[in-house]
Amino acid sequence: MSRIDYTSDLKLLISVKGHPYDRNAFAELFENIEDVSYTIVEQPASQAMFSPILAKDYDVHVLYDMPGLDFTTQPPSLIDPPEKFVSDFEDLLELGHGLLFLHHSIASWPTWPKYAEIVGGRFLYVPSELRGRPCMDSGYRHDVTYTAKTHSWGALADGVPDTFSMTDELYLYEVFEQDVIPLLSGNYPPISDNFYSAAHAGLGRMFSNADWPHPQGSNYLAWAKSYKNSPIVYIQMGDGPSAYENPHFQKILSNAIAWLGSAESLAWAKKRNQS
Known part of the structure; x- marks a missing residue:
């Protein structure tokens, strides 16, 4: 999109970079969501946009990035997140802000334990410790055709069939199942x-x-949760065009954005934080 959209109901800040992806096909996903405008910012510049002062201009932050791993070395070197970014991120979570984590973003910031708690799990590129126990590195498999099952949970399941076919990359990863509400x-x-x-x-x-x-x-392929006063959704789908073009993935994505940008989701997260 070359023009600036000032009138859409929901405004997204999308953080990218750190993992290969088809930029044009990915952007097209958001072009097709009605009443949504988006701004794509690459890492590390996007870190500044997690400051509550700058984040207030957006309704939802979408993370399709993978910072914290340097793949110029074998094995990849692990990079600590900047202290200011961590502080800004935690302040934003306390304030209350919708966050949508997509696909490889679950592997981000492997040296920051709280990041896994925020997302609800972790993809590990190297064996590590998680929640005080040793974990093996995670697994991946490209171009898997499988059947996804929808777990009905409010507006997030609207218009999505009970089951549907999908071809995408899948992960064998760590999920904190007891702390999340399964969506798929x-x-x-x-x-x-x-x-x-x-x-x-x-x-x-x-x-x-x-x-x-x-x-x-x-x-689990997708879930909802909260952290502090912020509603959170993670969707494992979305490696490339075969996923982007799936109408059911598109519907799940648009449902998640609409819910995360709503007053309802913020009230839900705040209530959970107070209980």
């Missing part, structure tokens, strides 16, 4: 035989699961 789950078995090791890939051994006995994982 998949029927592709989350076991190590079906995925490749992220740590192997980080060492240049793509598409390998040798000597990688990862325990069975979660089949």
Whole structure:
């Protein structure tokens, strides 16, 4: 979009960079959502937009970025988030602001433990500790065709069929199932035989699961939760055009944006924070 949209009901700030993606196809997703305008800002410049002063001009922050990992080394080096960004982010969460995390954003800031608590899980590129226990590196698999099941939960499920087919990259990752409200789950078995090791890939051994006995994982593909006074949605879908073009993914995305930008979701998160 070349023109500036001053009139849309909802304004999005979209943070990107850190993982390859089709920029034009990704932007087209948001062009097609009615009454929504968006501004795409790349990392690390987008970190400034989490300051509550700058964030107030937007209704929802969408994270499709993956900062905190330097892939110029093997294995990738882990980078700490700047102190000001952490402080701004936590202030924004306390104030109350809708946050939508997409696909690879769940791997961001691996040295910041609270980030996983905010999102509701973690994709690990290297073995690490999570919630006080050792965890193996996570798994990935591209171009999987599977059936997604919708978990009915208010407006987030409106217009989405009970089940639908999807072709996309899937993760074998850590999900804090007890802390989230499932929105979507998949029927592709989350076991190590079906995925490749992220740590192997980080060492240049793509598409390998040798000597990688990862325990069975979660089949959750999307969830809702809150952190402090902020409503949060994570959607694991969205690796590339095969996902972007799926009408059911488009509907889930637009539902999540509408809900996160509503007074209802902010009141819901605040109430949960007070209970």
